[in-house]
Amino acid sequence: MKILTNITSPEAIKSLSIEELKVLSSEIRELIIEVMSKNGGHLASNLGSVELTLALHYVFNSPLDKFIFDTSHQIYTHKIVTGRKDLFPTIRKFQGLSGFASPTESIHDHFYAGHAGTGLSLGLGVAKTRDLQKEDSYVIPILSDAPLACGLTLEALNHIPKDLKKFILILNDNGMAISHGVGTIHNDILGKFTSPDKPKKETETFFDQFHLKYLGPVDGHNLADLITLLLKAKASDQPVIVHALTIKGCGMPKAYEDPITYHGVKPFDPESGKFHPSPLSKETFPKIFGKQVLKMANEDPSLIAITPAMPGGSCLDAFMETYPDRCIDVGIAEGHAVTFAGGLAYGGMQKVICSIYATFFQRALDNLFQDVALQNLPVVFALDRAGLSPSDGTTHHGIFDISFLTAIPNVVVAQPRDGDLLKDLLESCFQWNKPACIRYPNMTTEETGREIIERDLGKGEILIKGKDVVIIALGHMCKCAHEVRNILLESNIEATIVDPIFIKPLDTNLLFQLMLDHHYFVTIEEHAVYAGLGMCVNSFVMQSGFSDIQVQNFGLPDQFIEHGSYESLMKEAGLTPEKIAKAILERFSLKQGASAREKHWNLS
């Protein structure tokens, strides 16, 4: 790592020869593979963008010239050469470097990213400011090919001023999203390249329409060519797109051969590229979802599933392979995914399932509102990655969705506590005849294989009956509730545990019954505390007319949450059984027994 050792800032790159840059590329690849083999992370896309990033730093002056990474799946080399190489082994770890662009880490990162398609729009804003303030610098949004087809990118493309100067869009075209690319822009306009020597007329025309002078395509691994073309872009007096063809997984045979598997990796053996055998034998919620949906699709030809670019992550790949016509990847286009689903349901498909990560559903709120809920179409939304996304962090946590989902009339919001219940809900949800959101985390869970139980809309369950306090726990947090109960038992407090299953409609009958003989209620959820289940329970209790019920809410604090291990994040948020039990004991003064309790609440 001789050359890399001296790269403490991007300035140092400028004095290197092409040969030295090549060596540096190898050293960076080695570092990325080594760290990813331990930490896991976005491997294939970062291996594909080493030379491109070095060439950019060679030609431009960051941070004066602004590299705006879209999605930032491809930012590792940039992090390594902008003073963060020593911290690189901490990437995606608690209090370590973020796996995505992070302005708090470095002046070389300008915007948070993670949700795709924002780079061009942000870049236009930065460039407009620069021009109004008569500053002089380059604005350089860096996109991969998949985010190019996001609605947001296309909206921005439509607004590139003809006379905009020093604006260079870098298209890092590796021909893929996380999975295979889809859509006309990918398939026909960018086309499937075989050689960088063949510029396609269609590609040029497409960008030309939007005032972007097309430069390329260029071999994204040829440093000399990249630098030459970037210098040409730099000299242009109109907005430019530089089209670099890169290869996902470049430099690591396993990742090169299977870039889908090696897009986001768990730890692996750096020599062989083989993944360590998983210590977990249990299934995860997404896997159970995938299996169950395939089973239902086998039985019912009117079932159709939609995924916005996440067939693998959502475990719909087997379905897609079996029924390519009934499992549709629409690319990174969450809005279209949901509105299209509305069209399918209206058209007459009996079972339309749209699988979207909870955090990305923030992009389709209006589509849910107007194109599904308003018409009360029975589309089922499988909100994957609901809850914390530990290593991905801030942009990826699915912890705000309950707020807007419960705000919209007609929409059902449910969360299963285990794999069995997830299957129950999937088998039952089309009976409810309403848009239904079923949220679940990417987490191992129990699946006993018991018979399906048909679940009535809005029916919760008492998991264990006590008498002193009711713990209402959302989804997998029911497990935590059992542990809290055990701790409370040591103080002779017997908790009743309720799985509401439905956040909306809330099982108010059940709560009402419990309010007759319990005065203390606790809610536990892995969601922003003042935007979720707790708030719904608070409001129900407050409007119920009971005057002596107290509710204590546990959830994630009202702040953005960084990345880290699940355990460290939950601990920091106070969402461990020990902390919750302690807080219950304190707040309710239950430690002192019944008489003190009554005194505390003036119930005597």
Next chain:
Amino acid sequence: MKILTNITSPEAIKSLSIEELKVLSSEIRELIIEVMSKNGGHLASNLGSVELTLALHYVFNSPLDKFIFDTSHQIYTHKIVTGRKDLFPTIRKFQGLSGFASPTESIHDHFYAGHAGTGLSLGLGVAKTRDLQKEDSYVIPILSDAPLACGLTLEALNHIPKDLKKFILILNDNGMAISHGVGTIHNDILGKFTSPDKPKKETETFFDQFHLKYLGPVDGHNLADLITLLLKAKASDQPVIVHALTIKGCGMPKAYEDPITYHGVKPFDPESGKFHPSPLSKETFPKIFGKQVLKMANEDPSLIAITPAMPGGSCLDAFMETYPDRCIDVGIAEGHAVTFAGGLAYGGMQKVICSIYATFFQRALDNLFQDVALQNLPVVFALDRAGLSPSDGTTHHGIFDISFLTAIPNVVVAQPRDGDLLKDLLESCFQWNKPACIRYPNMTTEETGREIIERDLGKGEILIKGKDVVIIALGHMCKCAHEVRNILLESNIEATIVDPIFIKPLDTNLLFQLMLDHHYFVTIEEHAVYAGLGMCVNSFVMQSGFSDIQVQNFGLPDQFIEHGSYESLMKEAGLTPEKIAKAILERFSLKQGASAREKHWNLS
């Protein structure tokens, strides 16, 4: 109205001659002008689409063939000829016809619309279902030119299958959004047409890229030409776009000359086209916003404003005229508007104001989340049309936004009760150094011209001090609170009225103080009741540790609300001073005086 009398279903159109269709067009225009002159509504766009709609019904068989109206600003003729002409005079009235597409009204309306850009995506869903189920019909999304550049439309455009049959996109190109069209697709790709005889190569190429066979342009007011071209489209074995050039306001000189003013009209004189003099001398919130922002822009060159296609409605037109470089219309692209605003704020513009209708902000939640709030950029969002949009109805009410705005960390949410306070907030908000949403309705309000008061973040106000009940009223509902207070005084109940000003951060210090000597709290808001201020107050009170506080929430019910006069909608929702006062008296049994009250709440 001889011909129109017999048009009780679209079938009847098919037997008419071209000459008769022309007469029918005139009769329909007359009816539209007559009804709009009384009811107000979308005038210019509907006058422009009479012939096109008739030609569509002449050639296709609705409802088997599915006309999917995007936005549906242009649906009146369709309503008139699909059995709703007798009800047409009730349009936009309480319990009358909706001004937009409405599936509950007619089997000829398939989807709700109002928010732009959904037609193509919905159409693809319907067509996919048709093909999977081997049905035979045409799917015909009908778009105007402005929604063509929505991100959602572009996402769908990218996913039109090459081999899709019987799919005909109708582009009703009147060259405008509500205001002037903007963006490259409008300016260059569709181009400014002077004559329908000149097809533009660029236009054809653009659609061709996305597998749409281009037919046109055709004079959208020439019935014979339209029918000929639609028959050609009908016979095509690939997906087609029919490009019809229409003229907003066609057939009414005033509307033709000034289609912006006559896009959405208030009642006017049908002969002269002149608007009735407004009986209101007071200013509206949007007008005060527009004036204030212009004043601030005069004083500060680093103030910039963005509007997604609403310069007129948002009262930014004077600003735009004065400083075209600092007031930017990005077209119907709410996502881009917000992300672009993030770019501007990061770039260094000190005061970035993004004006968006509250209901349309549902399209930019994720942009607010990642591109503004995560980075804590001090962009100010002016959420116009917050609250009911009476005549527009279901799709346009801005009554759900508080749910998701308050869920996102860092975001300030405020609402002024009058024009003076709106100006205070606008002058103060950039001091808070956070993303701030200032919501206000399109409603007349007081503006005394008093000096600006600098408003501290999260500081509410006691408007009048009482002792028995605290009424927390949001924005203009403070007026209602005063009336409620007067009614309660008749029962010897003295209410304290609080204007929280901020929904987030809530003035918890103020509430805490009031909780020391009040036990009864009431919240009043013109927002979905379980997704707004009331819920925030409930949760604060519940977590405060006080055990004897009761809160009663008044707001809009958890259901979609139709159109109608403001008064009728508020009455139906129970949001009149009388109904609120009555409910307070009942719930709190305050009528019986203090002793009964104590007994009721076991406070003795």
